[in-house]
Amino acid sequence: MVEQDWLSERFTEHRGHLHAVAYRMLGSPGEAEDAVQETWLRVSRADTGQVENLAGWLTTIVARVCLNMLEARRARREDSAGALPPEPDTPHPRIHPADRADPEDEALLADSVGIALMVVLDSLTPAERLAFVLHDVFAVSFGEIGAILDRSPAATRQLASRARRRVQNAADASAAARSAKREIIEAFLTASRSGDFAALLELLDPDAVALEIRGAHAVAAFFAGRAQAARLALVDGVPAAVWWHRGRPKAVITFAISDGKISTITIDTDPHRLHDLDIVLLHPGNEERL
Template sequence: MAEQDWLSERFAEHQSRLRGVAYRMLGSPAEAEDAVQEAWLRVSRADTGQVENPAGWLTTVVARVCLNMLEARRNRREEPAGTLPPEPAAPHESIRPNGQADPEGEALLVDSVGVALMVVLDTLTPAERLAFVLHDVFAVSFGEIGAIMDRSPAAARQLASRARRRVQGAAGASDAARSPKREIVAAFLAASRSGDFAALFELLDPDAVVGEIRGAHAVADFFSGRAQAARLALVDGVPAAVWSHRGRPKAVLTFTISDGKITRIATETDQDRLRDLDIVFLKRYEG
């Protein structure tokens, strides 16, 4: 009974932090609450005799619950649970007491972007999202993160680094999204989906090239009625089109544009290369 009382007190003590972890991981207050409740069910049945760091142990349990929920959501091909409302901005100084730059503080500054951040987080794999949220927002070590995911600390660090690059680009994503190239790519996708040959032809340079296909007429004919599942995205910060299957990018179309006309469309399907790309999906497809 004394052990259960101790556990209940520790859980209540850290519940606010646990709910914060779950909220950042899942993007939904309701799902965050479910995750915390599931974590309590797990810890209430656990042997706490070897627990030396209650806060770290409880964070680990909640993180594992959230990871399972994200994987289940991904497997069901659900849409993201929602968009977090903007939160108060972090202080403008991101400096540690020793005067050195604080990478976690910089991430928190980007985190204040709010809606833009969630757009980026929703493009991450569950493992990337967990690594970034736990390390950059809640200062969990890579060793602990790796243990949660059954990966090495180095692998956890790489996951967080990949996610951080996307998050740090979120602040500039809206400017890129409004660029002339974005408008042209969006218009191309809309015309392709609707089968509007004339609109496609108008967007293409007379000598446009797509692989072995050459000339505006042939390229427009090839894409007319296609690209039904392609989504407008920023790929390494540049407007492009991405086709995904079950949440995983399978093909990226990049566009070369000169004088307002598409001169070349390249397709990348190599999975190793795709994994190295920073992809941020844009919500609106149309121009």
């Protein structure tokens, strides 16, 4: 009983880390919690007498649980949508230095995983996802990951490399889209402040909607001469505008872009929602996090 209490206390200490691993692997808070619960069931029945590195052992167990869940999810998708085309027989060439990210690059890539990995989540195989997440995000060695996957460290490294390239491509595409959206919003704010009706009309989709206003001409007329206090910002990482008054955000203006035109403008003034947003004001050459 004393040993079980000790194990429960140690598990609780590592629970946050285990949930983070599971969430990165599964992309769902609910499934991550299920994985952590299943991990505890396995741990509580295991013999821990020979365990030297408890944190590493727990990470291995939750990773195996997540791998099983990912494979089951993939099987369900195949059953419901028909068998997926067979994966090509990918050769396993020697890994060249160009395929290896240096520690700084890997850290930068890991920072983008919250957005980029979700974009490519379903395109990664369970093994690729596990190798990438455990190595690039949680610094687990390829030897340890290989033991989970029953593959050699070199083969595991190749899995992570393939996944990393897909995530990097998604991150680059996401960054390009954010940059284009930022330029459109910045141009809209400039035209709005100066009352440039023609410029506003050029930026708006013909069927644009803002508040209860419909149609590009009506929306342009409404915003012409306004937005004097609106500032370009990142809101939860997405380009938007923030109406600033007496040092506080009073409204967040978000923009939906379709084919390079603004299709919908939404204004949120709820103080409770605004309080929970991560707002970074954008200035030429720098940012100001609030």
